[in-house]
Amino acid sequence: xxxxxxxxxxxxxxxxxxxxxxxxxxxxxxxxxxxxxxxxxxxxxxxxxxxxxxxxxxxxxxxxxxxxxxxxxxxxxxxxxxxxxxxxxxxxxxxxxxxxxxxxxxxxxxxxxxxxxxxxxxxxxxxxxxxxxxxxxxxxxxxxxxxxxxxxxxxxxxxxxxxxxxxxxxxxxxxxxxxxxxxxxxxxxxx
Ligand SMILES: Cc1cc2nc3c(=O)[nH]c(=O)nc-3n(C[C@H](O)[C@H](O)[C@H](O)COP(=O)(O)O)c2cc1C
Numbered sequence: 001x002x003x004x005x006x007x008x009x010x011x012x013x014x015x016x017x018x019x020x021x022x023x024x025x026x027x028x029x030x031x032x033x034x035x036x037x038x039x040x041x042x043x044x045x046x047x048x049x050x051x052x053x054x055x056x057x058x059x060x061x062x063x064x065x066x067x068x069x070x071x072x073x074x075x076x077x078x079x080x081x082x083x084x085x086x087x088x089x090x091x092x093x094x095x096x097x098x099x100x101x102x103x104x105x106x107x108x109x110x111x112x113x114x115x116x117x118x119x120x121x122x123x124x125x126x127x128x129x130x131x132x133x134x135x136x137x138x139x140x141x142x143x144x145x146x147x148x149x150x151x152x153x154x155x156x157x158x159x160x161x162x163x164x165x166x167x168x169x170x171x172x173x174x175x176x177x178x179x180x181x182x183x184x185x186x187x188x189x190x191x
Pocket of ligand 1: 033045046047048049050051052065066067069070071072073095096098099100101102103104171
């Protein structure tokens with residue numbers, strides 16, 4: 001079923017500010033559970049994703065595993081584009097629900113009250129309720145058939161400054177999640 005794209009496209013974002021590309025890795029490096037949106041023609045979809053990792057700072061590149069069993073894989077294969085949206089802990093129930101249902105039979109944006117907004121460089125929608133939205137393009141799918149692995153490059157990034165609680169969530173398996181706790185500043189010289 002997926003989600004119908006309105007005739008004039010999704011509404012533009014109004015609350016989002018641009019996130020510099022050299023800050024993108026700081027959002028994915030801790031391994032948060034994320035949402036991945038896709039769009040194929042006049043239909044959009046969203047799935048939950050936790051198997052991802054950074055592979056380059058700038059341009060920001062990351063790898064992720066997307067099963068062929070996911071309806072989203074078809075749109076990603078067809079378009080080579082997606083949006084990776086980082087939800088805050090407050091969205092956890094919806095993130096789990098998105099990850100336990102399929103766009104094959106459901107309009108997940110409507111069902112789970114997520115707001116699709118128009119992106120700039122890709123057709124897949126941003127998600128208005130998320131902390132960060134990363135517009136991404138597949139740059140290497142050579143391991144997709146064997147392992148489901150794709151490498152993607154973030155071409156434009158957005159941050160939602162209206163969300164006060166910026167804690168993200170991390171999947172520990174079997175429905176158990178941890179929520180960001182204290183951070184510790186060390187003398188690291190890493191950028
Ligand atoms: C916490 C969580 C993490 C998940 N991580 C992944 C993942 O990394 N890769 C993947 O292919 N599916 C993952 N899934 C499963 C997909 O989100 C799920 O199959 C989804 O319903 C696919 O939706 P679709 O058929 O509309 O594409 C995860 C699900 C949950 C709940």
